[in-house]
Amino acid sequence: MTRLQTNLPGLTMKNPIMPASGCFGFGEEFANLYDLNQLGAIALKATTNHPRFGNETPRVAETPAGMLNAIGLQNPGLDKVISEKLSWLETYDTPLLANIAGTTMEDYEEVAADLSETNQVGALELNISCPNVKEGGIAFGTDPDLAAELTRRVKAVSTCPVYVKLSPNVTDITVLAQAVERAGADGLSMINTLSGMKIDIHSGKPLLANESGGLSGPAIKPIAIRMIHEVRKQTELPIIGMGGISTLNDIIEFIIAGADAVAVGTANFTNPFICPELIDELEDYAKAKGLENIQELRQKGVNSF
Amino acid sequence: MIVRSNREIAENIFEMTLQGEIVQEITAPGQFLHIKPSAQPVPLLRRPISICNNNKQNNELTIIYRTEGEGTTLLSERKENDSVDVLGPLGNGFSIDETKQEETALIVGGGVGVPPLYSLALALFERGVKVTTVLGFADAASVFYENRFKEAGEVYVSTIDGSAGSKGLVTDVIDNESLQFDRLYACGPTPMLKALEENYPNAQGSLSLEERMGCGIGACFACVCHTQNDPGGSEYRKVCSDGPVFPWREVVL
Structure with missing residues (x-):
C-alpha cells in the first residue's frame, strides 16, 4: 500500500490528498463522518494571533x-487553536499543515513561532493570499518583495518547514513563486481563490456583505492547472495543488501539471465524503495503471510538455 | 432518497415527499435536509430545506419549498421515482420537552418559514399542549397548509394584501385577537422574528433561522451569526450545526 505514499518537507503522507485550508475547519465536523487518519494530511483553517469573528453575512x-x-478568516485565535483544536487533533496521526494569517509581519511571526513550537504541526502554510480581509493578507501575496521578506522572517522563527500559499490575483505568478523560493520557502500551495463579485440585480448591490469574495470550485480549475504548469517549469519546490478539484481525473491532471500533492476545497461542501472517496479511487487507478508510485504520473507529464 | 410525489400546492410552492432510510434518523421537528439539486457542477451547492413532516413507518418525509432560483426550479421538475441526493437530517430542531401539557403554545410562521412548524404543531398537540397557530403570507395565492395546522388546534391566517384571512402582519393578528401563550415558537422572515422578540421580550420557546449555507455541517463558517451576549465580539453560533433552532434572545437577529 505504498503506491500513494507522498513525502514532502514536514509532511509524510500515506497519500497525496488533503482537505484545503478553510474548507475543513479543524476537522471536528468531518471526524463525525469518517476516520481522519485516512487523509494524507489536513490543512487547518487559517489561524491568527487574536480571535476573529470574520465578515458579516x-x-x-x-x-x-x-x-x-x-x-474573513474567522477563527478562535492562536491560544485556543493550540489549547482546544490541536489538542483534540492529537489523537490522529495524520500530519497537519497549519495555515497562518495576519495583518502585519509581526502577527505572522508570532503565530508561526507558537504553532511550530507545539511540535504538532508538520508544516506551516503562509496565507499571503486571502482576498477577504482589508489589510495585510493579499498585499503580501501580490508584492514579490513583501512576500519574500515575510517568508524570510517566518522561516527565521519557525522550527518546521514553511509552504507559501500563492495568490492567483497577480499578473505573473512565477515571479512570486521565485521570490519566495529565494527567501527560503520549503514548498508552495497554489492556488488560493480568485477575487470576484456577484451583484444582486434586484437590489442593485453586491450579494456578499464584504462586496467581493474569493472564487473557488470547478470554475477555477483551468487557471490553477495553467499556473502550476508555469511555476513547475521554474522551480523544483514541492507544490500542493488546489483549485476546483472534485474528481479523480482532476487529481491526475494536477499531478501531471506538476503538483506533488493536492488539496480538495469546495468539493467538501457538496460531498463531505469526497476526500476518502478520491483516495480510494486514486489507489485503484494507480493499481490499474501499474504505477509503483503515483508520482510517476508527474514525471511523465511535466517533462513531456 | 426517492421522490414519491412532488406537486405545486400554492403559487410557486411545492410539496415533495421523499422516501429513504434517513427518515429513521430524524430526532426533532425543525431539522433540515441539504439537497443537491443537480449531479452536475451547475448549480454547485446544496440547498438547505427544512423537513415539514415525517412518517417513520414507511420511511417518508415531506419538504415544502418555493421555486426561487435555479436549484429549487430543478427540484420542482423531479418526478415520482427520481432519486435526489440528500445529506441529512441536519441541525438541531425544536425542543418541546419543557412545554407542559396544560400550557398553551403559540406557533407563528411566515411564508416558507411555515413548513418546519407543522411537525412541531403535531408533536405539541400529541403531547397534550394547547396549540394556536398564526400563519402569515403575502397573498391568497401563496397560502398553504392552513387546514393541516387545524389538526393541531386553532389557526389564524393573515396576508399582506388582505386577500385571505385578515389584512396585515402576524403580529397584528396576535394583538387583535389578544392571543395568550406560555411558549412561543416561530420561523419566518427576520423582520417577523425581530418584531416578535421585541413584542414579547420574556417569551419562552424558540425560533428557527434561515441563512445561506455552504457545507451545512458547521465546517465552512458561511452561516454564522452573532450572539446577544457578545453582539460585536468574536462569539458566534452557526445556523446549520448549532441551530437552525435557537432559544429566544440567544442570537442577534
Whole structure:
C-alpha cells in the first residue's frame, strides 16, 4: 500500500490528498463522518494571533460551477487553536499543515513561532493570499518583495518547514513563486481563490456583505492547472495543488501539471465524503495503471510538455 | 432518497415527499435536509430545506419549498421515482420537552418559514399542549397548509394584501385577537422574528433561522451569526450545526 505514499518537507503522507485550508475547519465536523487518519494530511483553517469573528453575512454566493466566499478568516485565535483544536487533533496521526494569517509581519511571526513550537504541526502554510480581509493578507501575496521578506522572517522563527500559499490575483505568478523560493520557502500551495463579485440585480448591490469574495470550485480549475504548469517549469519546490478539484481525473491532471500533492476545497461542501472517496479511487487507478508510485504520473507529464 | 410525489400546492410552492432510510434518523421537528439539486457542477451547492413532516413507518418525509432560483426550479421538475441526493437530517430542531401539557403554545410562521412548524404543531398537540397557530403570507395565492395546522388546534391566517384571512402582519393578528401563550415558537422572515422578540421580550420557546449555507455541517463558517451576549465580539453560533433552532434572545437577529 505504498503506491500513494507522498513525502514532502514536514509532511509524510500515506497519500497525496488533503482537505484545503478553510474548507475543513479543524476537522471536528468531518471526524463525525469518517476516520481522519485516512487523509494524507489536513490543512487547518487559517489561524491568527487574536480571535476573529470574520465578515458579516451573506458570506457565500453561488456562481456558475463555483462559489464566492468572504468568511474573513474567522477563527478562535492562536491560544485556543493550540489549547482546544490541536489538542483534540492529537489523537490522529495524520500530519497537519497549519495555515497562518495576519495583518502585519509581526502577527505572522508570532503565530508561526507558537504553532511550530507545539511540535504538532508538520508544516506551516503562509496565507499571503486571502482576498477577504482589508489589510495585510493579499498585499503580501501580490508584492514579490513583501512576500519574500515575510517568508524570510517566518522561516527565521519557525522550527518546521514553511509552504507559501500563492495568490492567483497577480499578473505573473512565477515571479512570486521565485521570490519566495529565494527567501527560503520549503514548498508552495497554489492556488488560493480568485477575487470576484456577484451583484444582486434586484437590489442593485453586491450579494456578499464584504462586496467581493474569493472564487473557488470547478470554475477555477483551468487557471490553477495553467499556473502550476508555469511555476513547475521554474522551480523544483514541492507544490500542493488546489483549485476546483472534485474528481479523480482532476487529481491526475494536477499531478501531471506538476503538483506533488493536492488539496480538495469546495468539493467538501457538496460531498463531505469526497476526500476518502478520491483516495480510494486514486489507489485503484494507480493499481490499474501499474504505477509503483503515483508520482510517476508527474514525471511523465511535466517533462513531456 | 426517492421522490414519491412532488406537486405545486400554492403559487410557486411545492410539496415533495421523499422516501429513504434517513427518515429513521430524524430526532426533532425543525431539522433540515441539504439537497443537491443537480449531479452536475451547475448549480454547485446544496440547498438547505427544512423537513415539514415525517412518517417513520414507511420511511417518508415531506419538504415544502418555493421555486426561487435555479436549484429549487430543478427540484420542482423531479418526478415520482427520481432519486435526489440528500445529506441529512441536519441541525438541531425544536425542543418541546419543557412545554407542559396544560400550557398553551403559540406557533407563528411566515411564508416558507411555515413548513418546519407543522411537525412541531403535531408533536405539541400529541403531547397534550394547547396549540394556536398564526400563519402569515403575502397573498391568497401563496397560502398553504392552513387546514393541516387545524389538526393541531386553532389557526389564524393573515396576508399582506388582505386577500385571505385578515389584512396585515402576524403580529397584528396576535394583538387583535389578544392571543395568550406560555411558549412561543416561530420561523419566518427576520423582520417577523425581530418584531416578535421585541413584542414579547420574556417569551419562552424558540425560533428557527434561515441563512445561506455552504457545507451545512458547521465546517465552512458561511452561516454564522452573532450572539446577544457578545453582539460585536468574536462569539458566534452557526445556523446549520448549532441551530437552525435557537432559544429566544440567544442570537442577534
